[in-house]
Amino acid sequence: MRIAFCHPDLGLGGAERLIVDAATELASSGQEVDVWTAFHDRGRCFAETVDGPFSVTVAGSWFPRSIGSRLTALCAYIRCTLVAISLAWSAWRRSRTYDIIFVDQVSVVIPVLRLLTGAQILFYCHYPDYLLAGKRGRLHTAYRAPLNWLEETTTGQAHCILVNSCFTQGIFKQAFQRLDARGLQPQVLHPAIQLPPTDTLVPVGQPLPGPSSPDNPFDADLHAWLAESPLIFLSINRFERKKNVGLAVHALHALLSSLPRPSGDASSTQLSRARLVLAGGYDSRLAENREHFAELQGLVQELHLQGQVRLVPSCTDAQKWALLRACTAVLYTPEGEHFGIVPLEAMACCRPVVAVASGGPLETVVSGQTGYLCPPRSAEFAEAMALLAAPKTARQMGQKAREHVEARFSRKAFGTRLLGIMQGLDAERQKKLTQRNRKKAA
Known part of the structure; x- marks a missing residue:
């Protein structure tokens, strides 16, 4: 499979560690893996992002992370959308069709990627973003309202949703009540680590x-x-x-x-x-x-x-x-x-x-x-x-x-489970393509 990751900032946090582990395990199993991000400092990153078995491409870094130390979430949405557009443009220009695109943290890119790539989209929810933002007054509530609606709406457009723990699974149910009413329940895929010898x-x-x-x-x-x-x-x-x-x-x-x-x-x-x-x-x-x-x-x-x-x-x-x-x-x-x-x-x-x-x-x-x-x-x-x-x-x-x-919690067990989920998504994509081709032939 050809797999792309769309991640906002490839730094040194837990979310970044999960992306690196997932990309490394998938590449090691023989998949073609590319990671796309809005920021990657080669002097402050996980070693695998410099010399690992996958490529790292930076796009959209020219757009600011905030405006006057404010509007951080909106800027993150825009930066990640620029990453998604660049990913799709590069795939089209090089005739490199992605089968699966792994998205995390910023769900707003999901409809963009579905429209521009036709890939199956897997969204990994570390935690609902609007809960992390908290409440800081009326002006902030008004600013967050459309972003919160957009987060829930776009999250629900993923072909598959994973969460990092049973705790987050419960929070997801409470936070995204419209999705819960649709019967949408994410699967739990615990992060893992590479065990030291x-x-x-x-x-x-x-x-x-x-x-x-x-x-x-x-x-x-x-x-x-x-x-x-x-x-x-x-x-x-x-x-x-x-x-x-x-x-x-x-x-x-x-x-x-x-x-x-x-x-x-x-x-x-x-x-x-x-x-x-x-x-x-x-x-x-x-x-x-x-x-x-x-x-x-x-x-x-x-x-x-x-x-x-x-x-x-x-x-x-x-x-x-x-x-x-x-x-x-x-x-x-x-x-x-x-x-x-x-x-x-x-x-x-x-x-x-x-x-x-x-x-x-x-x-x-x-x-x-x-x-x-x-x-x-x-x-x-x-x-x-x-x-x-x-x-x-x-x-x-x-x-x-x-x-x-x-x-x-070994990384090998994590990679095996993730690969199985992605193979299921790819089989579903292949089935839809076959059905579409039959309709055209008829």
Whole structure:
């Protein structure tokens, strides 16, 4: 099959990781795959988008992402429509007909692609966009009203709709009531990850590679800081307020504040040396990234945690995996997260996860076995962190976490299921073409 992906911004987020995984698995199975996007920075992207088994084409990047830091959604719709038109024009000019086009995030391009390409359109709904936008007053409500109507209407025009979790499936039903009244129910296709080879896994508590080791992607200062502590907690999220990263900072403060002072107890001494790394995607073009990063720096100073918290913006893929191998456990703080790929990445590296008990983590983290699910409160997070301070506990949970991910969330299983769905769509397309040709012949 010839398959195209139409995606708005090929950066370093969870949605982009899913696109890269899907494109890689489909190409590896022998399909011809092209990815089209409005933005791709070769210096800040997943490695597969530079040297992977599929092409990446940028179109529509000349149109602004926002106008006066406003109208972001409208601009995204226009940019992605320009991508869709370019995709269709290129396919026509090169006589390269696509069988399936995979669309995500921006559904407005679906009728455009149906009209201009004749391909079967598969839409992957990470989460309804209008729910992400929220409500900000009457003017914003009036601005969003036609966009919200357009989102539901165009989503319903896809030949197949997938969602990333049972949680999102339920939200989809509530959010798109007109589609639900039509009996339209999306299928669940959980995102997945490429499992690190077992010979690269590092037991909890093992020393970091030396500062000059090729396996060490950190600068000397960060490497030394990490090496000083036997207990490192890690948060990986984009620097956005909705990710609730401040909860991790407050949890560390609650953990340290609960310790008896002074104490010669070994476990208390270990906890007193606990450190927290806040790593993740940081895009200097986005005002919220800049503002929230500064807010977190201010929170660290306010709680007097400068020596025990480090912020690592624009974390590279190599740094992320090295941090996962270096940490004791991962703190996952978003509330109502649609799915969340970070808990899977942590568990694949044999690291237990402490996550908010809502949304996607309810489907990925087995509380008490592969980590802990907690209310979004610092005290409960701190209690779970204290339990994981025991290396034996962290190692045992980490091993169960790895087995859990291997069984349910491998990228190979994801790719096989996606390919089966696409083959069904292609068979349907071929059937319609045959019927049309018979009518013409008659």
